[in-house]
Amino acid sequence: xxxxxxxxxxxxxxxxTKSVKRVFxxxxxxxxxxxxxxxxxxxxxxxxxxPEETIEAIExxxxxxxxxxxxxxxxxxxxxxxxxxxxxxxxSNIRPARSLPHIxxxxxxxxxxxxxxxxxxxxxxxxxxxxxxxxxxxxxxxTRKASERILRAAFRYARENNRKKVTVVHKANIxxxxxxxxxxxxxxxxxxxxxIQFDDKIVDNMAMQMVMNPHQFDLIVTTNLFGDILSDLxxxxxxxxxxxxxxxxxxxxxxxxxxxxxxxxxAGQNKANPIALLFSGLMMLEYLDYNDTAxxxxxxxxxxxxxxxxxTPDLGGAGTTDSFTDRIIRNL
Ligand code: NAI
Ligand code: MG
Numbered sequence: 001x002x003x004x005x006x007x008x009x010x011x012x013x014x015x016x017t018k019s020v021k022r023v024f025x026x027x028x029x030x031x032x033x034x035x036x037x038x039x040x041x042x043x044x045x046x047x048x049x050x051p052e053e054t055i056e057a058i059e060x061x062x063x064x065x066x067x068x069x070x071x072x073x074x075x076x077x078x079x080x081x082x083x084x085x086x087x088x089x090x091x092s093n094i095r096p097a098r099s100l101p102h103i104x105x106x107x108x109x110x111x112x113x114x115x116x117x118x119x120x121x122x123x124x125x126x127x128x129x130x131x132x133x134x135x136x137x138x139x140x141x142x143t144r145k146a147s148e149r150i151l152r153a154a155f156r157y158a159r160e161n162n163r164k165k166v167t168v169v170h171k172a173n174i175x176x177x178x179x180x181x182x183x184x185x186x187x188x189x190x191x192x193x194x195x196i197q198f199d200d201k202i203v204d205n206m207a208m209q210m211v212m213n214p215h216q217f218d219l220i221v222t223t224n225l226f227g228d229i230l231s232d233l234x235x236x237x238x239x240x241x242x243x244x245x246x247x248x249x250x251x252x253x254x255x256x257x258x259x260x261x262x263x264x265x266x267a268g269q270n271k272a273n274p275i276a277l278l279f280s281g282l283m284m285l286e287y288l289d290y291n292d293t294a295x296x297x298x299x300x301x302x303x304x305x306x307x308x309x310x311x312t313p314d315l316g317g318a319g320t321t322d323s324f325t326d327r328i329i330r331n332l
Pocket of ligand 1: 070259
């Protein structure tokens with residue numbers, strides 16, 4: 001039986017992780033959950049946002065399902081999400097955005113996957129004051145090694161999942177060295193995959209193109225910050241942050257989490273949409289080769305969306321996290 005570290009997290013985290021546990025139990029999936037703490041809740045309860053036991057549990061079991069973790073804005077502890085991705089070298093952040101049946105959005109049949117480089121770029125935490133309160137600096141790092149592995153992972157995924165085109169997103173006109181290196185390696189790696197169409201876009205134009213005509217894109221691969229922003233944008237194309245899951249994959253560990261954060265504005269109100277974390281859970285089941293069970297749960301989620309009333313408020317419905325979860329379980 002696979003053992004999976006489960007981190008309920010902050011804000012809406014405990015509500016949506018409960019939903020995933022209930023659905024997985026109803027689907028009779030033989031996973032043993034090892035529950036661990038991290039984030040603001042851990043910081044308050046255990047006076048550290050990333051307890052040693054949590055790190056040890058992930059080291060031991062190499063697979064985690066994580067609720068969102070709050071990161072204080074402006075000051076306070078550094079992002080535990082970023083720390084975990086770096087600690088376990090989870091270099092591919094894979095974020096699919098796919099239209100859902102029955103959900104009305106400006107576009108039909110959006111089907112994108114974003115590969116976000118997950119260990120460097122502007123997220124390495126190298127920030128400093130040059131002059132307190134007057135002048136701040138932040139360092140972005142792009143290495144050949146990290147770029148090659150995320151770009152290869154993206155092209156390989158495209159090939160294995162029958163995706164025809166890879167778009168490398170960059171800002172190499174301005175960030176000539178960092179973004180320029182990423183683009184250059186993208187061009188090089190594309191040479192190893194002649195069966196996949198290669199394309200590149202400058203990130204600002206990319207944002208416009210994605211909202212005007214998302215159908216022109218298939219798989220997108222980019223550096224950390226751009227991937228963070230464009231994946232929220234992509235979520236917006238298919239119904240919002242409540243419906244997009246994600247996987248953080250390294251060579252010998254994986255952590256699954258939603259694209260969204262802890263949603264403090266709706267926390268504790270039984271309003272959160274559990275679909276995003278459920279989809280992350282389905283990516284985990286596929287990682288564990290439980291493909292049939294993942295399909296079965298996905299269909300149960302789709303069916304639960306049929307009646308608009310049942311949906312959670314972010315999708316215009318009157319359902320709650322719990323009642324929507326009940327619907328999914330009934331459809332299994
Ligand atoms: P957020 O993603 O938490 O929320 C943005 C908006 O989307 C809010 O209006 C929220 O109510 C809504 N939303 C998000 N998830 C939803 C769901 N499942 N169902 C219904 N509505 C949902 O982003 P925000 O407000 O910028 O960040 C809040 C906190 O989350 C911050 O501390 C941030 O650092 C953290 N965060 C953590 C992430 C992670 O754990 N991987 C990712 C993004 C943010
Ligand atoms: Mg984000």
